[in-house]
Amino acid sequence: MQYLNELKEKIKENLPELDMVVGWEQGFDSLRASPLFMRTEDDVDKMIWGPLCVHNLATYLPSLKGKKVGVVVKGCDSRSVIQLLQEKLIKRDDIMVFGLPCTGVVSLRKIQDNLGSLDYIESTEVDGDSLNITVDGTNHAFKLEDVAANKCSRCQYHNALLSDVFIGDPITEEAEDEYTDVDEFEDMSLEDRMAFWVSNMSRCVSCYACRNACPMCVCRDHCVAQSRDPHWITQEDTVQNKWFFQMIHSMHLAGRCTECGECERACPVGLPLLLLKRKMNKEIKELFAYKAGTLIDAKTPLLSFKVEEDNINERGW
Amino acid sequence: MSADSGKELRIVGFLCNWCSYGGADTAGVGRFQQPTDLRIIRVPCSGRVDPLFVLKSLVNGADGVLVSGCHPRDCHYSEGNYYARRRLEVLKRFLPVLGIDTRRFEYTWVSASEGQKWKTVVEKFTEGIHELGPAPVIDATMIAKAQILAATAL
Amino acid sequence: MKIGVFVCHCGSNIAGTVDVVKVAEEARKLPDVAFASDTMYACSEPGQDGIINAIKDLDLDGVVVASCTPRMHEPTFRKTLERAGLNRYMFEMANIREHVSWVGKDKEANTKKALDLVAMAVAKLTQGKALISKKFDINKRVLVIGGGVAGIQAALDCADGGLDVILVEKTTSIGGKMSKLDKTFPTVDCSSCILGPKMVDVAQHPNITLYAASEVEKIDGYVGNYQVAITKKATYVDWDACTGCGLCMEKCPSKKSTDYFNEEVGTTTAINILFPQAIPKKASIDADFCIKLIKDKCGICAKVCPTNAIQYDQQDEIVTEPVGAIIVATGYDLFDYTKYGEYGGGRYPDVITSMQYERLLSASGPTGGHVKRPSDGKEPKTIVFIQCVGSRDKSIGRPYCSGFCCMYTAKQAILTKDHMPDSQSYVFYMDIRAPGKLYDEFIRRAMEEYGTQYVRGRVSMLYPKNGSLVVRGADTLLGKQVEIEADLVVLAVGAESAVGASKLAEKLRISYDNYGFYMESHPKLRPVETNTAGVFLAGSCQGPKDIPQSVGQGSAAAAKVLVLFSKDQLESDPQVSVVDIKRCVGCGKCIETCPFGAIEEIDFRGMTKSNVIETICQGCGICTSTCPQGAIQLQNFTDNQILAEVNVLCQQTLEKSFE
Ligand SMILES: Cc1cc2nc3c(=O)[nH]c(=O)nc-3n(C[C@H](O)[C@H](O)[C@H](O)COP(=O)(O)OP(=O)(O)OC[C@H]3O[C@@H](n4cnc5c(N)ncnc54)[C@H](O)[C@@H]3O)c2cc1C
């Protein structure tokens, strides 16, 4: 919470030139935040900042195209802004980025796994690196790092990579991401991997919350998952269709996914969707030494080519 | 050869019109005998092959998928196969996380004059797929099994 | 949808290994198929009539023909449909000959496969729709690139046919290789006497604009409407003022400049007119040798020029010419024989190329037509010709035959005897290729009337000895070694693709083979067309050719252009990409990947959207596989059409599709 006041001040300062600023406020209980669209100074006062601010607010930018919008971003969120800019899905002149250093956000799912249910939260307090939640009169203390989102433990971009206004002291970056989770998963047999997906995807309810939460899924109403022309996914309620949608999502995000993890966070049945995208990113990184959402002036690898590729060793026949 | 003797497997080919489809024609004109499993879908350019066509095929029962285009530098549309190369390479490397054997998918370059090469490609690929056998079928039984497996793993 | 399926026997070509009757029978059970039958030859007149009748009688919406490759007869059957009043794109082909009957012997497996292919074609067709071509105006001007004999012929024929012609030549004069030749086989008439008048015609023709010392920089647009940027290279002489009097050449002190025209047999001046009959007859300065340009000294030419034409500060200039069609006639270049160790690798002055020899034989050449060998200027008595230097040799990556070397070597042997009656010529050859009219007779004359000794075999080495060169080789007919002491050795260097051919191909978007020769659309049936509409080939840029063939192709290419321009409007191929404006989010990813710049950004009610310029789109579909939400669809190869094919193959178990 340490930078909240400064942040509020800066937003108020800039509000007159903006149509709105997107930040976080408390949601329907003290544990859950929700996005806040600030148009007045009173709105700004409702803002919160801290490990509970899980949403990637960059997701709202494409649909606000044409308006002057301020957006508050954590390190990971800033990569989405950069990627959107790179793809010309939003205009640099139209947005104002309020960047923050972030030490990590919570995973509600981890908390839920501990508490059993999140339905009766009475109060939530963040204190240094601990989190105290009162449910039904009992206090539950967590260490923040135990309930932090997975992405935070390997985060290499704690500080917003892009900001017009940066609030707070930058954190030194140290983590390296070696994609060990992907490697571990792939240590399983092919059969087990397929079984993993088939059983997981059989739980998918086709709500498309994953897609809706994805900052790079700008097609929304026109997503190929629900269109008849092109008709990639049939009407049948099959595991193949559900799984295939995840392949579509991964392919469409190849070289674009900034690993904010919103898809996984949004999934009501808790499917490990980020794993697919991380696998994709791992390969993209190995093949093209490229990481999405780090440079505005770069070109996504799959929209470009080299006549002689550096790392593609074609197999002769 | 194994490919001829056993039951046919389902192999889908996506071939660019200018080079590889022509190469397959050339193989035909030369009467170069090939295993019969492959079914060819004609596309204008390997760059037209959205990796999702390959995934769609693999998820829905293909035992193997082969994409073939013009050799790099020879694309009829000058750049199509360069894009294809990146996309298909990424696709190939993506398959393991899905639990799909990478050997079930291959991409290659065959020109319109390379009838002999086309025959070799078809033979080798078909043979490889027969070695792997039919792809796992995602049906009720498999799903049930997978769920049990997942439950016990936890 | 009512689809008719026609399964062709192709005589026994298909019916021999595919049960076509069964395929037709099974096809009838497919959804949307209203009619299916087998037919003996679908492409024959009765075959086509059968299709037309079925369309009319049953009111079919579309047709599938299962026969040979669509690369062969798709256009044929599309026309058939049109004759029956159907849209030509309501048609699909199943290739059950090249891809089935000819490559598999197992009739049962073949029959299954054929049925699958038919089912795929039917499924694709159900997702297809009628496509209508748009018409657009043609700019009836033609660009000819390369002013060799092929380009000259093409330019003159087009111009005589009433077209405006832009002729672009890289060097300072047109004429190409032929202008360097002394005499030509098989009639031994003087090369410049037959070429000269044509060159003059080019200069004087009111319809021809000649850009010499120029090269094509960039080509935009599409058939009927190309924009060509041409770089006029600096010649440091104002060609409007230059009268070609040659005073400058007389006075220029830099007399050791490379004489490209004379193949470096001798030297020329830094300012020079390429050769006396040059068209245009204008001087130009070789910047590599001009003292003024190098050291800012001299300046004599400017002082002597009576018309003040010299401009030392001239710069390259770019002009743009709109044209509707392009003829490429950039010819060939010669193999660099120094790659071969056995011929001395360029160390012996008396080993020369055939083209250098032409210049020695030529009355307008550096020796005035007296054959003098380079080392000491002496007239040679024994001359050895070696054929296939850089031809038919896989080890140096030149497996092809250059076609004209056998003939010109015989010519040169004959001319040698004419010039020096007491000389003796030997020819080392691999095979004699003389298939043209009067060609074999010509070779015989060289052997019989002119006493040229033909030795069948390769030369293994060559070394100097007492002022001459010992040529050692094998006579494979006699099966023994031969050694000849030659005064002069002439290498029949093979043809290779013109310098920069591949770069130009990329600008033109045409393909070239492994050796850089341009690819024709069809090796037999479309020899002067390319796969890029509106671009034609003439002469040896497509592969080595002699003069009669080059001229023939020049005229053929001109005829093709005249045919193209006989209409006032062209129809565009409707198999192009189309943007669904509702679905497009204007991200421009398609614009980024389209290799032809065929997609533009437009403003649609205040929103950015993409739009395909259909005359530029070539129909590759790269954009379609780029756009995530499938907003841009290549017609006739839409996602849904390809998915329909995939679904036939991959949503059923194998057994299911054949029951
Ligand atoms: C030693 C020798 C002797 C021969 N004798 C005979 C003979 O007796 N009879 C016979 O029939 N044939 C003979 N030939 C073959 C003859 O030279 C060719 O058939 C003929 O020259 C082919 O003409 P062309 O117009 O296709 O090519 P070229 O003559 O090569 O002309 C091509 C022209 O295009 C120009 N050009 C190249 N690139 C570009 C560019 N990028 N932009 C603009 N301009 C460009 C070149 O400068 C040149 O002017 C002989 C060949 C050789 C080597």
Ligand code: SF4
């Ligand atoms: S999954 Fe693909 S089509 Fe659907 S919204 Fe995301 S990017 Fe667009």
Ligand code: SF4
């Ligand atoms: S959010 Fe989860 S349940 Fe919903 S579509 Fe995505 S994967 Fe399926």
Ligand code: SF4
């Ligand atoms: S890629 Fe698709 S959405 Fe993007 S501009 Fe092109 S057509 Fe529109």
Ligand code: SF4
């Ligand atoms: S089909 Fe090819 S040429 Fe046509 S607009 Fe798309 S990318 Fe460009």
